[in-house]
């Protein structure tokens with residue numbers, strides 16, 4: 001421990017690999033778990049006082065952290081509260097930014113509320129999903145979110161869905177770079193649900209769980225590395241470029257799903273970046289299609 005504020009314990013040189021699904025990443029110069037909004041505010045203030053850049057981490061399931069690490073304060077949002085307000089045949093789900101996406105979907109579905117079944121097995125947090133417009137199996141965040149509460153320059157703001165500027169796997173938050181103000185943090189989000197049959201919901205989620213299990217490569221990954229280009233599939237293009245199974249050290253373009261890069265144990269961030277560059281270059285050379293990253297990259301370094 002290097003410092004303690006009222007609500008936070010701040011550690012130094014925290015290895016970040018353990019907080020990412022790729023199991024890759026150097027150290028955070030400073031790190032703290034933020035259990036709620038007050039803790040998050042304290043962290044942001046602490047970073048500001050020390051002239052450090054803050055970074056908000058959710059489940060680390062859409063993130064490549066470079067081995068060089070991050071020279072600021074990583075705040076891992078851990079507020080996991082959820083509550084459901086019933087309104088006749090409809091309901092509103094309020095979920096804090098650190099609540100697990102898949103666990104929340106399961107909880108509301110097993111309580112008989114429809115709307116989030118598609119998120120069965122979707123890794124990460126409500127905050128990360130709201131940031132990236134996560135989606136799968138016919139649904140996405142943009143389709144169910146009504147509004148979100150964001151911490152923006154020290155103030156809590158309520159944003160209706162329209163302000164979040166959702167597009168396929170993208171949002172105004174994800175496109176924030178280049179703006180003068182710091183990127184707002186998702187404190188909580190509200191989703192529109194409706195009453196459903198528990199039995200049907202359970203069956204739908206069991207089907208999705210089976211499909212997901214059948215498609216997901218074994219090993220540590222970050223899900224799909226690239227967005228699908230319009231009317232196409234990044235995985236199919238990478239496969240057609242003959243890259244399935246290509247390795248860089250212990251990192252490998254999955255044989256099962258070519259848009260996944262799997263860390264088979266001990267891969268470096270450069271291994272992943274090399275495979276990303278290779279897939280991009282080959283797909284462009286062969287098909288003239290520019291693949292766009294779905295994942296975020298954190299940390300200083302060369303490449304991309």
Ligand SMILES: Cc1cc2nc3c(=O)[nH]c(=O)nc-3n(C[C@H](O)[C@H](O)[C@H](O)COP(=O)(O)OP(=O)(O)OC[C@H]3O[C@@H](n4cnc5c(N)ncnc54)[C@H](O)[C@@H]3O)c2cc1C
Nearest residue numbers: 058059060061062097124125127128129134135136186223
């Ligand atoms: C096996 C596997 C399968 C996957 N399948 C899918 C899929 O089917 N569909 C899909 O869309 N994705 C999929 N993903 C990717 C991932 O699950 C989603 O992108 C997820 O929403 C990321 O959430 P996270 O909390 O892990 O975000 P992180 O990886 O922690 O962060 C990603 C970005 O979001 C930002 N962020 C996180 N929390 C907040 C917050 N509270 N406020 C503001 N910004 C925040 C971070 O700063 C970072 O820039 C998969 C990943 C894995 C490992």
